[in-house]
Amino acid sequence: MPDSTKRSPFSDVVQINRRGFMLSGGAIAAGAAAGATVTLGADDAAAQAGSVAGALPNSSFKVGEFEVMTLLDGAVTAKEPQKTFGMKQTAERFADVSAANFIPSDKFRAYFTPTLIKGAGEVILFDTGLGEGARPARGNLTLALAGAGVKPEDVTVVVLTHMHPDHVGGLMSGGKAAFPNARYVIGQAEFDFWSKMDPSHRVAKLFNANVKPLAEKATFVKGGDKVVSGVEAFEAFGHTPGHMTFVVESGGQQLHLLADTANHFVWSLAYPDWEVRFDMDKGAAAATRRKVFDMLAADKTPFVGYHLPFPAVGFVEKGSGDAAFRYVAASYQMSL
Numbered sequence: 001m002p003d004s005t006k007r008s009p010f011s012d013v014v015q016i017n018r019r020g021f022m023l024s025g026g027a028i029a030a031g032a033a034a035g036a037t038v039t040l041g042a043d044d045a046a047a048q049a050g051s052v053a054g055a056l057p058n059s060s061f062k063v064g065e066f067e068v069m070t071l072l073d074g075a076v077t078a079k080e081p082q083k084t085f086g087m088k089q090t091a092e093r094f095a096d097v098s099a100a101n102f103i104p105s106d107k108f109r110a111y112f113t114p115t116l117i118k119g120a121g122e123v124i125l126f127d128t129g130l131g132e133g134a135r136p137a138r139g140n141l142t143l144a145l146a147g148a149g150v151k152p153e154d155v156t157v158v159v160l161t162h163m164h165p166d167h168v169g170g171l172m173s174g175g176k177a178a179f180p181n182a183r184y185v186i187g188q189a190e191f192d193f194w195s196k197m198d199p200s201h202r203v204a205k206l207f208n209a210n211v212k213p214l215a216e217k218a219t220f221v222k223g224g225d226k227v228v229s230g231v232e233a234f235e236a237f238g239h240t241p242g243h244m245t246f247v248v249e250s251g252g253q254q255l256h257l258l259a260d261t262a263n264h265f266v267w268s269l270a271y272p273d274w275e276v277r278f279d280m281d282k283g284a285a286a287a288t289r290r291k292v293f294d295m296l297a298a299d300k301t302p303f304v305g306y307h308l309p310f311p312a313v314g315f316v317e318k319g320s321g322d323a324a325f326r327y328v329a330a331s332y333q334m335s336l
């Protein structure tokens with residue numbers, strides 16, 4: 001829809017909570033030994049940003065031979081979620097569904113969670129967060145990596161699920177490639193779409209600054225292509241015209257990296273047809289949600305959702321009543 005191509009994607013419409021920004025990850029991170037909570041006031045946050053380094057949460061678990069880590073780039077609290085996730089619902093309906101799922105209907109928390117996978121001789125990063133311009137609330141991927149013992153130069157492959165700023169913003173740092181030894185894997189359809197976009201378009205500007213210069217080191221993929229043996233590209237179009245997800249498979253285990261297939265764990269799973277402001281093709285995005293979550297529910301396959309509550313790893317089952325699906329956050333089963 002023309003409206004949504006011009007609207008800010010997830011990155012810019014959310015408002016930073018001025019009262020304070022809280023990272024509370026360790027206690028909920030699968031496999032984390034102890035809880036850690038860091039609160040930053042917005043005013044002095046920049047000065048304190050460095051102090052978050054040791055506390056930025058990550059979660060790690062195995063999928064067969066692959067070591068998987070979800071890494072928190074940041075999180076923000078935003079108002080009026082219905083304008084994003086329940087565009088055509090009545091306020092009463094939106095409030096009822098929210099209350100039934102123990103969440104408020106007047107605000108929500110958005111998380112930004114890239115994934116790192118080690119295995120097959122590679123260190124593979126899926127999406128890069130918002131980058132240095134979004135700090136301190138977001139743009140902290142390199143700190144999260146450092147907390148996990150990974151340096152930017154250790155990353156050998158950067159995979160981009162789509163071209164929205166909250167996914168490609170961290171590709172550059174100080175005007176240079178943030179992951180200097182990496183090759184890139186990018187969906188062909190997504191790259192082609194943004195290449196043809198009017199260069200004055202906000203997302204196209206960032207695409208031209210951050211992605212285009214790296215294109216000569218990129219491999220362009222379509223559904224079914226492999227990033228490495230055991231990591232396969234999957235076409236999940238709708239959120240953007242070439243939005244890609246990735247299926248990780250090893251030792252009889254599977255994990256689906258869903259990127260922005262569903263951006264909220266209640267509203268977009270229970271009601272996958274509810275229109276979401278950030279979905280550029282709303283019908284295709286809804287159809288993709290139904291197809292992918294049907295598949296994951298049937299196979300009981302775990303998945304990572306980029307904007308889900310950290311550590312962003314969970315399962316989906318069929319919903320009850322008129323709800324299509326229900327999210328089941330992972331607890332310890334992934335790290336046993």
Ligand SMILES: [Zn+2]
Nearest residue numbers: 010164166260
């Ligand atoms: Zn996103």
